[in-house]
Structures are given as C-alpha cells and as structure tokens.
Amino acid sequence: MRVLVRLLALLFIFAALGSGFLYGHAIGAHGQGKGARLRVGHLFPFGDKEPSDGNLANQQPDEAVPPANVYEDVLDHVQKEFVENNATSNGRLSNGALARMFAALDDPHTFYLAPELRKSHQQALQGRFHGMGAVLTVARTRRADIEYRRLTIIDVMPGSPAERAGLLSGDNITEIDGHWVIAYSPLVAQEQIALKKEDERTRVSEVQQVRTRFQRGFSLLTALPLLTAGEGKLLQLTVERSGTPEPLHIRLKTATTDIDPVVYRVAGHNIGYLQVRQFNPRAAAEIRETLRGLDPALRGLILDLRGNPGGVRSEVKDATDGLEAVTALLQPLTPGGAVALLERRPAVGKQPPVRETLALPVRAPARSLRLVVLIDHGTANLAEVAAQALRTLSGAKIVGSHSFGDDQLLFFGVLKGGGGVEMTTTHLFSPNGVSLSRGVEPTLVTVGQHGGDDPALQRASMLLTGTGE
C-alpha cells in the first residue's frame, strides 16, 4: 500500500517539477550584495528587464506588477516567438490557460468549460441533454485524511441513452472505453491491491498496471465532453453501483434527449399531479402558468421532484438561473418565510463564511391545498431546498426515498470567447442550519418504482384522498 502512495507522490512531484528542473536544492541565494558577479547584461540582454542584483536574491514576485501584465506578456512572446507558429491560435492558448487556472482551484465542482462543452452544458441546463443524458457530479468522501472522488450520476433523464442502458442515480462511472476516469480515486485501486494476499512480485506488477492506467487515464476535461456532449458515439462504461460487488459494463450510444421540465395532470378525484424535472427559467414560466390555472375544486396536489437535479445560479439572461423557478413553485404554495440559508465566502480574507437567509415574503397563500412531495435519490440541490421548504412552511408530507444530499449551489457563466465556467457559489443549509449534504428524509419511506408500479405515487394519492391513514 505504501508503495503506491509513494509512487503517486513521485508522479506528483515529477509533474510539479515538470515546469522546473531537478537540480536538487543548492543552498544559497544567488547574487547577494557586492559579491554578485552575475553579468546579467550578457546573459539576459533585455535592457530595462534586467533584474537588478538586489532583486535577484529576492525570490518573491514583484507585487507591484499586476499578474494580468505577466499573462499578457507571456501570451505576446508565445504568439510572436514560439517555434511552431501554427500552434498558437487564440482559442487553443486561452482554453489551455483557463482549464489549468480553474483546475488549480482543486475544487471538483469548479471548472472551465471549453466552448463545445459550454454549449452542451448550457443546453442541458435548459432541458436539452446531449451525450448519455444524465446529470453528473463529482462526489467526494474523506477517509483517513485522504479524499476520494468519484464521477457520480445524480440523475438519469427519461428517454435518454443512460436510462435505456439501465444507469441509475448514484452510479459511479469509473472507466470510459477502458480509460480510467481520473476523478475516480486511484487510491481505491491502491487499497484493493493492498487488501489482496499476494506475493510482492504480483503486487509490484499491479502497481505498475495502476501507473499505466493512470497515465492513460481521462481527466474530467476529457471525460465530461465524451459523456455530456455530442451524439451517435458508442461508449463502453465501467460503472460501480453500491450493493453490486462486481463493476458493471454498460454500452450506450449517445443521443440528444429533450426534457419537458414541467408536466401537469389530474391524478384522481380532485387531486393534481405536478412534476418538476429541473429548475430553470422555462420551468419557472410553466410552473407559474400551471399553478395559476389549477382547478379551484382541487383538494390536494402531488408535487413530484423525483429525479430533479435542481438548478444553478447564472447571469446568462433568461436561460439558466434556477432560483426563480423555486420561487415560482413556493410562492403560491406556501405562506412565505425562510426557505434556506445560503452560505457564501466572506468579502475579505480569512473571515468566516457569510450566511444569508433566502426568504419569501410572508402573505396568505392564494389557496390552501394539501400537499405531498415525492423525492428519491435523484432529488438534489434546489429540489431538496424546495421539498424541505414545502414541509416546513406548508406542512407538506414527503414520500419516497432519501434524497441525494447535494449542498453545493453552482454558478454558471459564459465567457465572451464562447467558453464558460461553472463554480461552487454557495453551500445550502436548512433555515435552522442543517447542511443539505445530509439530504432530505421522507416522512413516509417507500421502495422505488417497479415496472409500471409506482408505490410512492400510490401512497401519495392515498394520503391526499384520506384512504391511506
């Protein structure tokens, strides 16, 4: 086990030094005071750019020079002087720069989206899914000071290639076409090797295999476009599912999947059924219209938030922001009040994070309805906020299975050049300060859907018609 830890550390160090050189650390700074004999004029004849003797000993950056100037300078030199001048297109350089800049934040929910990926991602937020037709996240767990990351499916869209292939919310994608997905921790493989009772030679050869897989592995930047962009591509996925000891091998062909974010129907005698698949501006408009047009005779409403991954914050006009749809849903169905706490980074330095209450104005609801909310493992993020708020503000019953537990609200932004960014912007808490990462526990737990059977929906109807209790 140690062997691999060291191997990984070594790989990391190699990579870190890739930009420098492996000279070892010679003690001492160069060119201090009068002893400095460095003929910088000879070595670096750049006139005003010559570092002075004093500065040479100073290994710190000159804070007076704005970083943006350095960025611009480097770009200029690269474009004018790099030996292969066909390799220096603006798009390529910019994508490389931003991808690594965001990767340096080491936050699996925060990354740069190259133009193609940004487009498909934005469309997915608006209800048109590409690739496998699923919403993905990088789930993190921590054990013994080591963080494990897995590329995890939050939700599978109805009618998508992922659904046809039998993928489920909570599945971890570990390989694509035999390439390791690097979000998936290599330390897991290391543990597996360590657990095996084998001789040293087998162990070493397995470590070697891990290393090779590592080198051939797909970073998230490679994996995400394969899974969430394009169509007509055959993918062979290796998937880990909890409760299934052996990994599953799943083949699918990517395609476009359109989702109608809101579905409404009458589900029985004076019972309405409103399904919300996604929180985005289109959902907001449809929810508003649907709730406005509800039959006045309606006694109860089933609100189906199963498989709803929530939404994002965004400044992209009329396109992606999810909070408005939450308001559109909660405002008519609750008397108002605190919905959630949003925890943000403080404005300055090392202050503790700031929490703001997300609240709806208090007023009598337009009408009083008995509410049942359906949730499952795919109910995540803003959908969890909505379910929780309906319970606390309107006494809604929650039926189904424990929700995903996704407390990170993301911000989606589009850059002028066509690329985009997605980043963690706030963490979500219940109004009384419980992290949403724990998920929402239903009032009534039911087993999942089986064939045409929908036990959760049946229980919800029974609750509302009064035949269940």
Next chain:
Amino acid sequence: MAGSHPQPQILGSRLLLLPVVISLFFVATLAGYLTNNEPPPPLSSPVLPRSLTVQTSRADPPERALSVAAPKEEDASAEVDPVASYKQALAMLDANYYGAPMDNKSTRHLTYEAIRGMLSSLRDQFTTFLDPGEWSQMQALTKGDFEGIGAYLDQKSGGFVRVVRPIPTSSAERAGLQSGDQIIGVNGLSVRGKEMGEVIKLIKGPLGARIRLEILRGTRTLALTVTRTRVEPPVVQHWMEDSQFRIGHIVLSEFNERSMEQLNSAFHDLERQKMKALVFDMRSNPGGLLDTAISVASIFVPLDSRDNAALKGNVVILREGGGQEKGLKLRPYEHTHGQLPLVVLVNGNSASASEIVTGAIKDYGVGTIIGERTYGKGRVQTLIPMDDHSALRLTTQLYYPPRHVDINFRRDEEGMRIAGTGGIAPDIEVKQSAAWKEENFRDKANDLQLQTALCFLRARLQKKTVTEASDVVKKASLH
C-alpha cells in the same frame, strides 16, 4: 524582434531526466488526493441577519412561449481574446466563487497556473514558466556559481534534511560534510520536524557567515562549522586515464558560464602531462548555454578541418518559427585540441548542447563517437524575464547539426516521446553494462563504454587508422 538583441539561449535541462510527463489537468486533479483540503467552515459561524428576498432578486420575466426550441446561442462566433477571457474568468471567480477570495496572492497563483496551462497547450515539454523562485535558481545554475555552503540536500517525508552530496571544493566539503549526513540542528536549534525550506532559511546568511550544523551520521552525532562562500560546482573533471598510453579523460557535466574556463584548465593540466589521446565524456550531460556549446565545439575542430564547403564552417544551424535559417559559425580559436585522437562518449541522456558538440565533431570528422544514441533534442529555448521576476522559457528555434539532419525525437499524438527516435547515432554503439555505477565515472571496471574508448584509442596510438581501430574494437567485443 529576433536579431535586435543577441538572444540568451539555453539548451537542455534536467527535464530530460524526468521519464514521466503527465498532463497538467491531471496534476491539478491529483493534488486533491494528496493534500488535505481546507476543513469545512464551522457550523457555528455567525449568521448575518440579512434577509434576501427571492422575489426581488430578479424582475418578473415576461410570459414566453413554451416551445422546446433550441436555446439561443450567444457569442458563438465571437473571436477569442485570451486576455479578455482570462480577466472575465477572474472577475467571475471574484464575484461568485465560494472558495478562497481572489486576493493578490491567489490571483497571482491562478495567473501562474493559467500561464502554465497556456504553455502546456503548445505540447512542447521544453517550454515552461519559471516562477521567481525557480527563475533565480535557474540563473544560479546557468551562471555556474552561487552563494551558499555548497551542498545538495533532500528530505524524505517525515525525516531530517539529508545531504545528497557536498559540492567538491565547497565549504561544505572542506568542513567534512558527507553524503548521507542528516542535519538535526542549525546554530543550536533543533530542526526536528522542519520542512527543508525552513531549514534552508536557517542556513541562509550573508557571505562569510559561519553556520554550525549538528549532524547525524549513522548513529553518531557531530558538530561541523561551515562558512557561506561563493560556490562554484565543478562541471569539468579530468584525469589521466591511461598513464602508459597517456590517454586523458575529461568529463563535462554541464554547459554553463564556467564550463570553458574549467575545460581550458583541464586541457592545460593534461597537456602538461603529455596527453596523446583524449576521451571527452558527455554522458548524461543535459546541455546548457548555446554560447558555451559553440565555444566547446570550436576547440575540438582544428582550423584546417573546417574547409568542407558543404558545412560552411557552421557549428549549428538555427531555424526560426518563420522558417528562416541561420548558421552559427565555429569560433576562430588559434589553439584547438582536435589534433589528438579523440573519442566522444555519449549516452541517451546526452542532450541539447551536448548534441551540438557531438554533431559538430561527427560532421567535421574530428573524433569518433562511442556509446549510445543521444537524447534527441534539437530545440532551443530562450529565457525571457518577466517584470515580476518570473520568466518564460520558450522554444524559439529548432537546430540542426552542420549536415542539417533533424535530430529531434518524434512525438505521438499526445506529445509524448516515441522511444528510439531522434538523437545522434554513435559511430560505435556500446550499451552500458547494467552493473555500472554512474556516479563520478570512477567505476571503470564496469564501464564498458570507457573500456571500448580506451581500446579504440590504444589502437589509434599504435598507428591504426580509424577504420582499423574500429575493427579492433569490434573483434575485442566479440570475446
């Protein structure tokens, strides 16, 4: 801008000792596994009594048609401006990101990372960005001297800082510091549990400062006093390898500003001992300054061997991005050392400047190349200092040996080196014995390449021609 100044150029680096090159994003992802992330904020953190009303966060949108029309595409065809995108991305982080605030320090860190990402998109492993720390270290190394006690150090995780080796002739060596010594105290302070950076800080001081080190050597502890002086790590070693045939051996381990001076004094010493033939050893020499490489090549090619019209007196031919080529000429040194029978020893880690010298000696026919195919790096980097004390190390030119053969190794789609391509093939190929201990070139018994060189030169000194001497070597190796 080329041509307005003499370009500072450097060839090769220890980079080539790194067998593993990993994609950059990968590195950043990996970092998360190996470091502890910041703990989550405590739940007891103060809650500001500020209320945000959802309704007011956004104007009521107009009613819209509920079709499933593809969303409107904005900016799709906009020309990418890398600077504007970078600034906009930073501004978005500043306004929205949950993680660390975008203060000066993190902005600079992210900018350096962005620059590294930009450079990695060029898929040229020799183009790199040096932060101010790396850059000053690099300057010290190309200059060939620096201030300090003169020792290479490393540290295993959790252990003491260890002396990898003292630099010959340095204060550390004179004080008796040895390879493997562990530093347990500096000036009376224990350094148990301290990182190497902290220990190095303690050892720093003005020129002439005396530093007391407590050393753990095996099970003994001892105290040594070292003085901070100007350290000039030797890049040339020499000795008379065969005193009967008077075959000298010069090892050049790097091309820096000190190389020529040290090389000349080595020649002077060996010539005083009536050297008759020379083994010039550039095995594992990673390169260095282009200017030094031209000087070194020039001392091996006698003036009367430079007449070959096809070679035009070139040491090396540089090719810019635009395709213009420029031959750099041999220097007109009156005294050269090419008259003696000469063997150049090279291996797969002889790179860059070493390959320039090897190529010139081979193309002008003034020596015999023995060993293994060289590394294959025909790319010149220019070091460009940035205003904030960082620097860009940019591949600006390709180069060819005088006969204009491309020695660059080939790369696969991912930019990784394809083994067995590029480099300069030796005249006599000799794989090194696996038993050979490379350190210091003193393990002569197992040094098959050196033994072959000596066998060859002895034959030459016995009036055999190059061809005959090569045959002697080949026959000898059959047994």
